[in-house]
Amino acid sequence: MRQILFSGVIGMFLSLIGTPLYIRLMVRKGYGQMIRDDGPQGHHSKRGTPTMGGAVFIVATLAAYALTKVITSSEPTISGLLVLFLMAGMGLVGFLDDYIKIAKQRSLGLRAKAKMAGQLIVGVAFAVLSLQFADSRGQTPASTKLSFVQDFGWSIGPVLFVVWALFMILAMSNGVNLTDGLDGLATGASVMVFAAYVVIGVWQYGQSCANILTAGEACYEVRDPLDLAIVASALMGACFGFLWWNTSPAKIFMGDTGSLALGGALAGLAICSRTELLLAILGGLFVLITLSVIIQVGSFRLTGKRVFRMAPLQHHFELKGWSEVLIVVRFWIIQGVCMMVGLGLFYGGWVTGK
Numbered sequence: 001m002r003q004i005l006f007s008g009v010i011g012m013f014l015s016l017i018g019t020p021l022y023i024r025l026m027v028r029k030g031y032g033q034m035i036r037d038d039g040p041q042g043h044h045s046k047r048g049t050p051t052m053g054g055a056v057f058i059v060a061t062l063a064a065y066a067l068t069k070v071i072t073s074s075e076p077t078i079s080g081l082l083v084l085f086l087m088a089g090m091g092l093v094g095f096l097d098d099y100i101k102i103a104k105q106r107s108l109g110l111r112a113k114a115k116m117a118g119q120l121i122v123g124v125a126f127a128v129l130s131l132q133f134a135d136s137r138g139q140t141p142a143s144t145k146l147s148f149v150q151d152f153g154w155s156i157g158p159v160l161f162v163v164w165a166l167f168m169i170l171a172m173s174n175g176v177n178l179t180d181g182l183d184g185l186a187t188g189a190s191v192m193v194f195a196a197y198v199v200i201g202v203w204q205y206g207q208s209c210a211n212i213l214t215a216g217e218a219c220y221e222v223r224d225p226l227d228l229a230i231v232a233s234a235l236m237g238a239c240f241g242f243l244w245w246n247t248s249p250a251k252i253f254m255g256d257t258g259s260l261a262l263g264g265a266l267a268g269l270a271i272c273s274r275t276e277l278l279l280a281i282l283g284g285l286f287v288l289i290t291l292s293v294i295i296q297v298g299s300f301r302l303t304g305k306r307v308f309r310m311a312p313l314q315h316h317f318e319l320k321g322w323s324e325v326l327i328v329v330r331f332w333i334i335q336g337v338c339m340m341v342g343l344g345l346f347y348g349g350w351v352t353g354k
Helices: 002-029 040-048 054-071 080-103 112-129 159-181 186-206 225-246 256-271 284-305 313-319 324-353
Strands: none
Touching: 002 054, 002 225, 040 112, 054 080, 054 256, 054 313, 080 112, 080 225, 080 256, 080 324, 112 159, 112 225, 112 256, 159 186, 159 256, 159 284, 186 225, 186 256, 186 324, 284 313, 284 324, 313 324
16 A cells, blocks of 8 residues: 555655746747637636646656655556556647647647547557456456446457447547646546545455455456556646646646546546446546537537537636636536545445445
């Protein structure tokens, strides 16, 4: 359990001290955020704020995980490395998108096809690799069965699994990306979900089917639950440190570099911990904001009318006159409730399973 503490503390420390150094570098190079003309008018005051801040907590997370392994003389696991690969790979796609926005002064960044291609390559690689590397018990990092609090039903097969994993990765990456519209909103919400996965990983480790002495009827068939908790702790700590500088008024934005990486990490943790459908509840705020965009677009195309003043949902409340801080705090409360409900369902599944 020391590894969980070490990874969280190291991740937070590196992100906390690394972010202001990164801000100075971005300011010196003149790398500031472009603001879309069709967004809320109040956001134009944020033009020029340093962006691509997600690079800080990506590096902090990777370093925290590596240093934890060195300090505790423990070996990394394939499940942990795969989640980190997915996070870093999606972050790289986002970094290219952010860089084009800055270098070419084009607010939309990468072309849609190029951005999607990058996400597909990283997602497919993760999905395929996650079905390899079976341990002595035949457990691979991911399973071809669908899961809620554990695997259920029949195997959907490797091909459909890759499609399902891609859907999860793209949905969560773009969900976090849509949520990242107000200072600190996506970062704070992500901290809560990563905290939930620390709890889930620790619980799965204690109730693992691999532990003959404690395994019960409701034990968990998860390959590396403790290491997934270590990765989640490193992410939680790194996001905490970044939030100090990202909260209103933000000194730096995470950009697509950060939002795509966080979404990828969340999907990876859900897939490897066999809690795929539970993620929709644990990350309920991301789902709610994504649905607001789907409803807005669908309504406008079908009826020519808009349901919200503006989508994503947080901008609707901005146009209603709510302050940015008020929206962020209330949305954090919603996310906190989603996290508690998700953990309650996870524990309830174990209780009823016994």
